[in-house]
Amino acid sequence: xxxxxxxxSSPIHPLLEQRYSGVSxxxxxxxxxxxxxxxxxxxxxxxxxxxxEPWRFIICSKQDNPVxxxxxxxCLKEGNQAWCQHAPVLVITCxxxxxxxxxxxxxxxxxxxxxxAMSMCLQATALGLMTHQMGGFSADKAxxxxxxxxxxxxxxxxxxxxxxxxxxxxxxxxxxxxxxxxRKPLGEHFFxxxxxxxx
Amino acid sequence: xxxxxxxxSSPIHPLLEQRYSGVSxxxxxxxxxxxxxxxxxxxxxxxxxxxxEPWRFIICSKQDNPVxxxxxxxCLKEGNQAWCQHAPVLVITCxxxxxxxxxxxxxxxxxxxxxxAMSMCLQATALGLMTHQMGGFSADKAxxxxxxxxxxxxxxxxxxxxxxxxxxxxxxxxxxxxxxxxRKPLGEHFFxxxxxxxx
Numbered sequence: 001x002x003x004x005x006x007x008x009s010s011p012i013h014p015l016l017e018q019r020y021s022g023v024s025x026x027x028x029x030x031x032x033x034x035x036x037x038x039x040x041x042x043x044x045x046x047x048x049x050x051x052x053e054p055w056r057f058i059i060c061s062k063q064d065n066p067v068x069x070x071x072x073x074x075c076l077k078e079g080n081q082a083w084c085q086h087a088p089v090l091v092i093t094c095x096x097x098x099x100x101x102x103x104x105x106x107x108x109x110x111x112x113x114x115x116x117a118m119s120m121c122l123q124a125t126a127l128g129l130m131t132h133q134m135g136g137f138s139a140d141k142a143x144x145x146x147x148x149x150x151x152x153x154x155x156x157x158x159x160x161x162x163x164x165x166x167x168x169x170x171x172x173x174x175x176x177x178x179x180x181x182x183r184k185p186l187g188e189h190f191f192x193x194x195x196x197x198x199x
Numbered sequence: 200x201x202x203x204x205x206x207x208s209s210p211i212h213p214l215l216e217q218r219y220s221g222v223s224x225x226x227x228x229x230x231x232x233x234x235x236x237x238x239x240x241x242x243x244x245x246x247x248x249x250x251x252e253p254w255r256f257i258i259c260s261k262q263d264n265p266v267x268x269x270x271x272x273x274c275l276k277e278g279n280q281a282w283c284q285h286a287p288v289l290v291i292t293c294x295x296x297x298x299x300x301x302x303x304x305x306x307x308x309x310x311x312x313x314x315x316a317m318s319m320c321l322q323a324t325a326l327g328l329m330t331h332q333m334g335g336f337s338a339d340k341a342x343x344x345x346x347x348x349x350x351x352x353x354x355x356x357x358x359x360x361x362x363x364x365x366x367x368x369x370x371x372x373x374x375x376x377x378x379x380x381x382r383k384p385l386g387e388h389f390f391x392x393x394x395x396x397x398x
Binding site: 006008009010011012013015016017019020021034035036037038040041042043044045046047049050051053055056057058059060061064065067068069107108110111112113114115117118119121122123126133135146147148149155156181182183184186189190191192193194195199 | 205207208209210211212214215216218219220233234235236237239240241242243244245246248249250252254255256257258259260263264266267268306307309310311312313314316317318320321322325332334345346347348354355380381382383385388389390391392393394398
């Protein structure tokens with residue numbers, strides 16, 4: 001991974017610091033099944049409301065399941081297809097809208113699934129891989145092409161693969177790949193005991 | 200933290216492996232402001248759709264903001280209050296339901312906020328702290344007591360603190376604190392290119 005420095009008022013773990021969503025994948029480097037299992041295990045051990053594990057992930061490896069991978073790419077918006085065509089793995093991220101244990105509405109599904117997906121991204125970072133989650137896709141097309149049943153809902157698509165060394169990043173992606181990572185000032189979103197009171 | 204072993208088909212990063220949601224906090228160990236800033240920074244650098252950072256976290260430290268901490272405890276269901284009364288920090292987790300950049304509905308708010316909260320939990324694990332997120336609270340009461348404005352929505356409350364050494368865990372919590380961590384088999388929720396096809 002290309003190293004980017006970020007501004008932090010207090011240090012954070014390198015795994016959290018190093019993860020970022022680039023766009024330049026190396027299409028020649030395969031992500032092996034054992035690696036995908038590590039990512040899945042990382043997601044599996046995320047926390048969830050009532051331990052319901054509402055998430056479902058359809059992992060599409062270009063190497064192992066080229067037809068599925070093609071379908072996943074087709075779900076993405078054009079702008080994302082432009083760079084995701086080089087990502088060796090695309091993952092359809094879904095949640096259940098109902099609790100498994102009692103069939104009632106599960107309002108925590110997307111929240112818990114976001115945590116599981118984040119765990120997968122961090123495990124990927126630990127293994128030298130780059131991930132990039134996208135909301136820019138057609139959930140209807142994903143449901144149709146992957147026969148995703150109710151009460152499940154596609155939430156995002158995540159690309160996974162190894163980043164290109166910087167000297168091989170195509171000219172069109174160079175500026176985006178090297179752009180500094182930015183966030184709003186900490187006190188705008190993290191409050192000290194009262195709404196709007198910056199930490 | 201008490202160490203628990205988990206069954207994994209493929210290894211995961213120790214930070215992901217060690218995190219779990221216990222219930223026995225040491226009320227005598229203060230969580231300092233600098234530590235809370237590290238947790239906030241970890242959440243701050245999570246990914247979000249359009250980089251919108253929809254999350255808001257109200258961090259209530261019993262030490263620094265006892266009135267806020269009391270209000271947060273009051274929002275929790277009785278079963279959670281029983282053990283959260285010993286947690287030195289309670290965090291109200293909220294999301295915006297609208298995109299900041301254009302005011303349109305943001306359907307990714309809970310998903311992104313779940314990722315930011317997970318980042319905070321993992322940073323806490325890295326610092327030797329234990330977190331436990333709860334859906335068992337009154338969102339209406341949280342909105343009222345903390346004057347949470349629209350279009351923001353309270354999603355969860357997270358407890359943060361240091362775990363008691365096992366020999367000091369109260370009898371009533373011992374079985375729960377030592378219970379093995381369990382998840383459904385990996386292939387039930389992680390699919391290999393097609394819905395229902397276990398990885």
